[in-house]
Amino acid sequence: MPRTVLAGTLWPEVTEEHARGSLRTTLWKLPRGELPLVRCCGDVLMVAPALRVDVHVLTRTALGVVAGGAPPPYRHPPLGLLTGEDLLPGWDEDWVLLERERLRQLRLHALDSLAHTLIEQGRTALAMEAAWAGIRAEPLRESAHRVVVSVHLAEGNVGEALGHYAMFRTLLNEELGIEPSLRFTRLLGERLPYPTAPQHHDRRSTMPATVQNLSSSLGGPVSHVTHRVD
Structure with a gap:
């Protein structure tokens, strides 16, 4: 990249002369070793090919x-x-x-x-590490929390899966005032061995029995969606 273009990109709010001066100072401060970090070819600068x-x-x-x-x-x-x-x-x-x-x-x-x-x-411990790395980067990222629940279910830790879902649901309600997605509730509803519950003529009767039981176990409705999930 030409020096003028690079200087203007890195220091866009100063004059061209000041930007080029800042670039010269930066290049002078770069470590000097056997393998240079930046190669200078006349007015053009490039990253050294061997640089990682x-x-x-x-x-x-x-x-x-x-x-x-x-x-x-x-x-x-x-x-x-x-x-x-x-x-x-x-x-x-x-x-x-x-x-x-x-x-x-x-x-x-x-x-x-x-x-x-x-x-x-079957490498669930490493999978959990990857999932929590995503959560640390973005605590409200549902896909990462779904992975945590999936790991717990893969290990047969149903209680921990429910506990993590409940924690995320509380966090989502407090921060954004919304519920987890239907995809998340279906992940739990399809994997947990709940018995079929009798159907009642109320607004929850159109939800799958497994999701109704999940709702009861978590102390409230898991979703405001009332249409049948196929």
């Missing part, structure tokens, strides 16, 4: 997980997805905000996909 850029590694890894590129079962799951900070924390330039959110969403989707794959492989 964490953003590039994250992008390749996450896209591979989401696309199913890594051959299952994972011999070495890409657990590097479990940790990581947002892109350039503290920067508020427009280009950073867009890239930061794109990478955050990509990582969250990759964590969901990785967790589901690990559940299928």
Whole structure:
């Protein structure tokens, strides 16, 4: 990238002369080792080919997980997805905000996909780690909480599955004033061995018996949806 373009991108709110001066200072402060971080070719700057850029590694890894590129079962799951900070924390330039959110969403989707794959492989402890990494990044992300419940159910821990659902339902009500999705309640309703309850002529009679019993066990209706779930 030309120096002028790079300087204007990194320091857009100052004069061109000031921006180029800031760029020169930054380049001068870069560590000097056997392998340079940035190559200078006249007025053009480029990242050294041998340099490992964490953003590039994250992008390749996450896209591979989401696309199913890594051959299952994972011999070495890409657990590097479990940790990581947002892109350039503290920067508020427009280009950073867009890239930061794109990478955050990509990582969250990759964590969901990785967790589901690990559940299928019976590696529930690692699946739980992936799910909680997603929750730490976004506490209100339902898909990550569904994975936690799925892990508990896969392990036969029905009580913990119910407890986590109840915790998330309370959190969602307190923060957003809404209920978990019907997909979440169906996940529990289809997997729990509740006996069929007698049907009553009230507004809940059109809901599956398993979901009605789930509602009672959690102390209230699990959803405001009253149509039949096929």
